[in-house]
Amino acid sequence: ICRRLDGLPLAIELAAARIKLFPPQALLARLDRRLQLLTAGARDVPERHHTLRDTVAWSYDLLDPTEQALFRRLAVFAGGCSLEAVEEVCASEEDGPMESGVLETLASLVDNSLLVSRSESSTRQEEDDEPRFTMLETIREYALERLVSSGDAEGAQLKHARYYVELAEVAQPVASRQWDEVEWWSKFTRIEREHDNLRAALGWAVQNREVETGARLALALWWFWIERGYLSDGRRWMERLLALDGAEDPTGETRRKLPARAKARLIHVTGILSMVQGDHERAVTLHEGAMSMYRGMGHKRGESASLRELGFVAYEQGDYERAVRLHERSLELAREFATTFSIAWSLRALADAVHKQGDLGRARTLLEESLALSRDKEHAWNISRTLASLGSVECQAGEYALASRLYEESLNLGRRMRMSLTILRCLEGLARVALAQRRMERAAWLCGAAAALREDKGWPLPPARRAEHDCTVTAIRGAIGEEAFEATWARGHELPLEEAITDAMNNDE
Structure with a gap:
């Protein structure tokens, strides 16, 4: 409870008064609406300390209109934000770019204890610390209320989502490129740092049925979700987006469907997450669906990838004969239509299945070819797996x-x-x-x-x-x-x- 209340003494005091009504666990479950819950403080204190909302409102009312506007818009950020994000997301159509006065306004919010500034640096590769601005969740809840009442919430959340879609697409590590260790670390670190904001953007996209925006985010993050252990979280977002694609919204309006290639890719990646989680039946259904779409488009690289993933599922199920057949067909298509990275990946996949059949000589030959291709292109991900x-x-x-x-x-x-x-x-x-x-x-x-x-x-x-x-x-x-x-x-x-x-x-x- 103390952690959820940001360690604020007044908030903890008001929460303690509610123990007469709620056991601690029940109180904790209600703290998402702390401003409504934590009221009726002591009578012998200033009026601004009667409720948690009164305390934050008193500080808010001391701000000038420009400071109040920025304070409200900062509520869209979850887990803090960079200076660049503030400049991009918090400018309104009327105000224009905020570069000129944003630092002074941020400094005022920090001085008024409505915002916290801390170092953003978290890796040794970064020589210069960049500031990161964070609101205590108690204060953010109030700022969000003010943002909604101002009528500016929809525009601010849309800009937030667009900013983080672009960030995710630029920052995603790409295994099929020549590997640069510093760049790889930097990208993973940046996505990890902004994970709360990326989740918030996904939540907004799903809630507002913006499937294309959500799909772009999910397809930029799936690799990160697997490698960093966010499988359940990632798969849940993927499945929700698939369910929304082309569905009617509550008004009866049918939203625009995803482009066919993006839909096939989303299905394909959801299948990968399903397999890693051990849900083989769902993985097969998804990969067969993606393969059907790729075939319908004449997209041979996509078909090769679907065959390879179906081969992985068969391998995990112990059906090595089927796995070999699927990987051989995948490799055949990859050699004709795909990239060197995909060819090397398919070679390794086939080798693993052949190995399980006991043909060590063929497995070794396939793996040596895969390794040579990967070393030539400096594809570190494939090198390591091979x-x-x-x-x-x-x-x-x-x-x-x-x-x-x-x-x-x-x-x-x-x-x-x-x-x-x-x-x-x-x-x-x-x-x-x-x-x-x-x-x-x-x-x-x-x-x-x-x-x-x-x-x-x-x-x-x-x-x-x-x-x-x-x-x-x-x-x-x-x-x-x-x-x-x-x-x-x-x-x-x-x-x-x-x-x-x-x-x-x-x-x-």
Whole structure:
């Protein structure tokens, strides 16, 4: 309750008075409307301290009209904003650009304790700190009320959504481009910093049935959602947008549908998130729908991508024969119509399925071709994933030292790119290598570290991998005993991820 009330003494005092009516949990659930709830303060205090609204209103009334206008418009930002965002979003049609006086107006709001300014820098690559402006949620609730009553809310929220759509599209990391470590980090960091604003823009788009705006945002964010563990959140937005496309609004008006290619892409990406979450039935339905649309448009690259994703689902279900057929067709189309990145991706996908059928020679050949293509174009994402696949092949071939080196190279690159799925695969692969080398303690804690990462990101263990996982755990448990296994597994499970990665790469332990 104290955290939700921003630690404000008056707000906490007023909340304490409500405990007579509401148990703490019930009070907490009502704090989204804190201004209506927290009233009737002590009688022997100034009138402006009788209610939370009176206190904020008193400060607001001291502002001049320009300061009041900016204060109201700042309510559209969730989790704070940059100076650039203020200048772009908070200018009205009448006022024009705000660059000239915005700093003085912001400074006044900070001086009046209605706004907080802090450093925006969060990475070592940034040499100059940029200010970030944040409202306490209690104050933001009041500002939003004022914005709505002014009649300016719709315009301000539209500008906010447009600004963050453009930001997301520019900032999204693109795996198929030549990798630049500083740029990659900078983009992920910027999206993470603005995640609350991006969610707010998505919420506005869904609420106002602006499907095209919402789709642009979602398609810019899906990669971030997977790698940073926002799967449930991302998939929920995707499904809501799909449900809204072409539907009637409450007035009976049918909104304009998404362009066919954007709709197919949205379906395709929703299928990817569904598969990662383990909802294979939904993933198949979506990918088959996207493939049908791509075929109808004659979009061979899209068809190849849909076939590849259907192959991934078949792989996760343990249907390796079907996975091989789908990946072979995907690769055939990719070689003719797609980019080098897509060809390398399809080669790796086919190799993984062929590997599961026991053809290590063909799997190795496919992976070596994929790796060569990816290294030539400096596609670090594909390089890392392909190295991990090669590690798996060499582990099964009994080349344990080579398998370890491949996994460690992949893991190092995955750490630098913060590719959580690759990190997970390497931790699990290194555990199998350690088991094969009879290094049971190492194998046990690696299993624990991998399990922690799965739990943190919300990635269930696919059914087809369950048997291999259970076999690995049973073998380790049998070798060192129940008590030692549980203790060592727990140690790995509790390790911070960065420390687990460092220890995993220290193969001399």
